[in-house]
Amino acid sequence: MRIGELSRVTGVSAPAIKYYLREGLLPPGELSSRNQASYGEGHVRRLKLIRALVDLGRVPIAALKQLLEDLDAPHPNLHRAIGRALMPGLQRDAASEAEMADAKKELQALIARRGWKVDCEQSPAFEQIASVIVAMRKLGAGDLLAGLDRYAATADEIARTDLSLVVTRGGADDIVFGAVVGTIIGDSLLQGLRRLAQESLSAQLFPEREDASASWRHS
Amino acid sequence: MRIGELSRVTGVSAPAIKYYLREGLLPPGELSSRNQASYGEGHVRRLKLIRALVDLGRVPIAALKQLLEDLDAPHPNLHRAIGRALMPGLQRDAASEAEMADAKKELQALIARRGWKVDCEQSPAFEQIASVIVAMRKLGAGDLLAGLDRYAATADEIARTDLSLVVTRGGADDIVFGAVVGTIIGDSLLQGLRRLAQESLSAQLFPEREDASASWRHS
Numbered sequence: 001m002r003i004g005e006l007s008r009v010t011g012v013s014a015p016a017i018k019y020y021l022r023e024g025l026l027p028p029g030e031l032s033s034r035n036q037a038s039y040g041e042g043h044v045r046r047l048k049l050i051r052a053l054v055d056l057g058r059v060p061i062a063a064l065k066q067l068l069e070d071l072d073a074p075h076p077n078l079h080r081a082i083g084r085a086l087m088p089g090l091q092r093d094a095a096s097e098a099e100m101a102d103a104k105k106e107l108q109a110l111i112a113r114r115g116w117k118v119d120c121e122q123s124p125a126f127e128q129i130a131s132v133i134v135a136m137r138k139l140g141a142g143d144l145l146a147g148l149d150r151y152a153a154t155a156d157e158i159a160r161t162d163l164s165l166v167v168t169r170g171g172a173d174d175i176v177f178g179a180v181v182g183t184i185i186g187d188s189l190l191q192g193l194r195r196l197a198q199e200s201l202s203a204q205l206f207p208e209r210e211d212a213s214a215s216w217r218h219s
Numbered sequence: 220m221r222i223g224e225l226s227r228v229t230g231v232s233a234p235a236i237k238y239y240l241r242e243g244l245l246p247p248g249e250l251s252s253r254n255q256a257s258y259g260e261g262h263v264r265r266l267k268l269i270r271a272l273v274d275l276g277r278v279p280i281a282a283l284k285q286l287l288e289d290l291d292a293p294h295p296n297l298h299r300a301i302g303r304a305l306m307p308g309l310q311r312d313a314a315s316e317a318e319m320a321d322a323k324k325e326l327q328a329l330i331a332r333r334g335w336k337v338d339c340e341q342s343p344a345f346e347q348i349a350s351v352i353v354a355m356r357k358l359g360a361g362d363l364l365a366g367l368d369r370y371a372a373t374a375d376e377i378a379r380t381d382l383s384l385v386v387t388r389g390g391a392d393d394i395v396f397g398a399v400v401g402t403i404i405g406d407s408l409l410q411g412l413r414r415l416a417q418e419s420l421s422a423q424l425f426p427e428r429e430d431a432s433a434s435w436r437h438s
Binding site: 048049052055079082111114115116117118119123124125126128129132133135136138139140141143144146147148150151152154155156157158159160161162163164165166167168169177178181182183185186187188189190191192193194195196197198199200201202203204205 | 267268271274298330333334335337338342343344345347348351352354355357358359360363365366367369370371373374376377378379380381382383384385386387388396397401405406407408409410411413414415416417418419420421423424
């Protein structure tokens with residue numbers, strides 16, 4: 001199909017498609033004549049993925065480029081690719097070496113308690129969690145880290161659900177697509193569910209409050 | 220203290236502090252003489268919160284302003300404030316009315332199954348989840364929504380941990396601070412833990428793979 005039809009099918013504007021082509025986020029079409037390129041189902045799929053990651057996953061364009069390159073590699077390391085795309089712009093200079101080292105040591109102990117098999121040095125998630133631990137302490141909210149083991153147990157359940165859903169998908173490409181969409185866009189879903197559950201639980205714990213959601217403040 | 224000391228104590232540069240003052244994110248200091256303002260512990264605390272939300276929570280400045288205004292209200296509705304600050308820029312026009320209505324109906328059924336007491340119409344999280352459901356379907360990843368009930372059950376556990384940690388905090392201000400930091404920055408923590416758990420589980424499920432993390436693609 002031509003670029004106009006690609007735009008119609010995906011709902012992405014032609015200028016946006018041209019921008020993605022220029023940036024290398026979208027592979028070039030097949031040249032069908034001297035000045036005309038033809039696009040296929042792979043382009044439709046890729047465009048939908050790009051829009052979903054940008055719109056719902058809030059993945060910045062630069063990180064998106066890296067993520068797509070990672071996924072296009074012959075043997076993509078999916079976890080690393082997804083993890084890298086989601087590293088928030090942490091103020092790493094704000095954390096001293098010693099604070100980070102402490103946080104990493106504690107995180108390694110947590111990983112050992114859960115029996116997790118992960119390559120800490122290669123994992124962007126490992127760095128991310130350590131940075132969050134340091135930041136929470138600096139904010140005087142280190143007491144909230146008492147829930148770390150319980151959160152990690154819940155993460156195990158979530159991951160079990162994630163993998164069980166993704167492995168039932170058909171081909172290899174479907175699995176990659178499902179893992180990326182399910183993890184990155186799934187984060188928005190999990191965030192939303194967490195907030196609904198908080199609101200409901202706080203209404204149950206503090207039924208006397210007319211405005212149950214103010215209960216955290218006034219309890 | 221003067222602005223220089225405030226900057227030293229918080230690690231936030233003086234120009235950034237002046238910007239936050241100008242934008243109304245930080246309340247003005249007390250005028251100690253004609254041209255000199257004095258800042259207190261409240262300013263230190265507020266600045267730390269701002270930096271944490273911007274750096275770790277990736278909350279955009281405009282949303283941050285709304286969040287802080289919400290929190291400064293006499294009886295803040297915490298859940299709504301936190302939810303509003305986190306609504307990703309969803310491409311709402313891409314979802315038809317009918318698709319959104321379907322998604323909301325299903326979400327309401329899920330909420331009923333879990334016995335959640337939430338004010339759906341007032342909840343940004345409700346809108347967010349419905350949008351994600353529509354987006355996943357449009358992406359051809361609607362099969363992943365089969366995990367919705369399991370994810371909701373996990374959200375309940377997370378919320379129980381969240382609330383148990385926050386209610387043990389001292390004063391009302393500490394509770395608000397803990398709820399905001401724990402929820403918004405806690406999302407980064409939970410995201411990281413989910414990825415570690417995924418990596419570990421996929422290594423256990425597919426031990427024959429040398430690069431366990433490629434297993435999602437090649438299984």
